[in-house]
Amino acid sequence: MSPAHPRKESMTFLEGIDRMVDRATLAIGLEPATAKIVQACDSLLQLKFAVPIHGKPEIFTGWWAIHSTHRLPAKGGLRFAPSVNANEIEGLAALMSYKCAIADVPFGGAKGGLCLNPADYDEEALHAITRQFTIEMARHDIIGPATSVPAPDLGTSSREMAWIADTYKTLYPEDVNQDACVTGKPLERGGVPGRTEATGKGVQYALHEFFRHHDEVEAAGLRDGLKGQRIIVQGLGKVGYHTAKFLAEEDGAKIVAIIEHDGVIANDDGLDVPAVRRHLAETGGVKGYPDGEYSEHRDAALERECDILIPAAVQSVIHAENAMRIQAKLIVEAANGPVTYTADEILRERGIRILPDIYVNAGGVTVSYFEWTRNLSHMRFGRLQRRYDELRGRAILEALEELTGKTVADPLRHRLVHGASELDLIRSGLDDTMRTAFQEIRTAIKRNAALGDYRTAAFSLAITKIARSYYELGLAEVPQED
Numbered sequence: 001m002s003p004a005h006p007r008k009e010s011m012t013f014l015e016g017i018d019r020m021v022d023r024a025t026l027a028i029g030l031e032p033a034t035a036k037i038v039q040a041c042d043s044l045l046q047l048k049f050a051v052p053i054h055g056k057p058e059i060f061t062g063w064w065a066i067h068s069t070h071r072l073p074a075k076g077g078l079r080f081a082p083s084v085n086a087n088e089i090e091g092l093a094a095l096m097s098y099k100c101a102i103a104d105v106p107f108g109g110a111k112g113g114l115c116l117n118p119a120d121y122d123e124e125a126l127h128a129i130t131r132q133f134t135i136e137m138a139r140h141d142i143i144g145p146a147t148s149v150p151a152p153d154l155g156t157s158s159r160e161m162a163w164i165a166d167t168y169k170t171l172y173p174e175d176v177n178q179d180a181c182v183t184g185k186p187l188e189r190g191g192v193p194g195r196t197e198a199t200g201k202g203v204q205y206a207l208h209e210f211f212r213h214h215d216e217v218e219a220a221g222l223r224d225g226l227k228g229q230r231i232i233v234q235g236l237g238k239v240g241y242h243t244a245k246f247l248a249e250e251d252g253a254k255i256v257a258i259i260e261h262d263g264v265i266a267n268d269d270g271l272d273v274p275a276v277r278r279h280l281a282e283t284g285g286v287k288g289y290p291d292g293e294y295s296e297h298r299d300a301a302l303e304r305e306c307d308i309l310i311p312a313a314v315q316s317v318i319h320a321e322n323a324m325r326i327q328a329k330l331i332v333e334a335a336n337g338p339v340t341y342t343a344d345e346i347l348r349e350r351g352i353r354i355l356p357d358i359y360v361n362a363g364g365v366t367v368s369y370f371e372w373t374r375n376l377s378h379m380r381f382g383r384l385q386r387r388y389d390e391l392r393g394r395a396i397l398e399a400l401e402e403l404t405g406k407t408v409a410d411p412l413r414h415r416l417v418h419g420a421s422e423l424d425l426i427r428s429g430l431d432d433t434m435r436t437a438f439q440e441i442r443t444a445i446k447r448n449a450a451l452g453d454y455r456t457a458a459f460s461l462a463i464t465k466i467a468r469s470y471y472e473l474g475l476a477e478v479p480q481e482d
């Protein structure tokens with residue numbers, strides 16, 4: 001998706017995040033000095049470097065922000081986009097700190113960006129640029145399994161992560177943990193199954209957990225169950241595609257509209273998500289997709305009536321100007337920062353529920369955490385137990401059949417005997433993370449009504465967790481538990 005047009009927002013992206021955090025610190029009565037420590041960005045480095053592109057040198061500008069180091073490494077995505085700027089990277093690094101705290105992932109927060117349009121370069125050029133960016137990071141000592149660890153983000157994928165890993169290995173051949181210098185790698189290069197679709201899977205698990213709580217569903221003005229819910233998805237990139245596909249194929253939700261950079265494609269009976277994605281890959285847009293109604297008015301499409309709106313592309317797409325017109329009952333922030341502070345205030349007043357980014361899209365970094373620990377342990381998950389579990393399952397099954405004199409039917413037999421695969425374990429860990437985090441957010445609101453909404457509650461939890469670790473160092477005061 002192309003970046004949002006400039007809006008009449010009175011503050012920058014970073015200021016908007018800080019204001020949201022201020023709201024939470026006020027609600028929990030956090031001491032202002034402590035709040036400042038938690039909010040401050042540790043470091044923001046600008047990197048300018050030249051790369052010969054087919055023989056002609058070009059200068060590139062990038063940033064790497066480390067927001068917090070209360071836990072190490074600092075973790076976050078690396079994005080390639082023409083709109084990248086220092087303020088955005090600093091804001092996104094802050095969101096990473098809060099996200100890791102919410103998901104209980106023991107990392108500090110970081111974010112990186114390179115100001116370029118990947119579509120303007122061929123693979124060879126992108127490889128050279130990514131290599132040089134990694135070398136620049138190494139030169140400043142800001143990449144490594146124990147310092148900061150990039151991951152895919154907007155405009156990057158497992159391909160770029162493989163290039164980063166390969167460059168790091170060349171620079172630090174003696175580092176036995178070199179694989180853990182970056183996450184989101186291809187499977188053959190130390191990645192884990194389920195990382196590519198992890199953020200989308202996490203969004204699905206977040207919605208599953210939300211729909212387990214009838215009172216939350218009712219308060220949002222929705223009916224129970226995901227089946228048949230009318231969903232609009234903005235952005236059919238990595239996150240939007242997997243989210244939409246899982247919700248449609250596994251939960252029976254109706255993806256009634258998909259918004260892309262060239263417009264919107266809509267179908268009240270529900271779109272075939274993989275087919276739209278194929279059309280997008282082949283033609284570069286959603287226009288001309290045969291099984292839906294096309295309109296070029298992508299901004300207006302966000303305002304269509306629906307049950308759930310999932311912005312899954314870039315930040316600030318719901319802003320001061322359109323927040324009044326949003327008709328969704330629930331907004332699920334699959335992207336980072338899709339709702340500005342001003343819009344958030346308007347939507348709060350209007351009673352529209354928002355599941356916030358720092359919770360909803362934590363699936364990516366959660367599975368990155370699994371990949372990082374797997375790289376450090378040098379062993380795939382389940383290698384020791386899988387066959388043992390299988391043997392036990394078989395023994396239980398045999399005992400059951402012997403005692404009852406009956407035979408267990410095939411599907412159940414398979415479930416009893418099956419030892420968990422690596423993907424099963426990763427999905428289970430992700431599901432558990434998303435469930436637990438939502439339950440903590442709910443409990444926080446129940447205990448302190450001043451928190452009011454999910455975002456403020458999520459920030460309050462994250463800030464408290466981070467402040468606690470500073471407290472150990474004598475740098476902060478922590479709010480008392482009531």
Ligand code: GLU
Pocket residue numbers: 075076077078149150151152153154183336361362364365366368
């Ligand atoms: N880019 C993802 C995010 O914004 C993943 C970060 C990571 O895995 O470190 O959360």
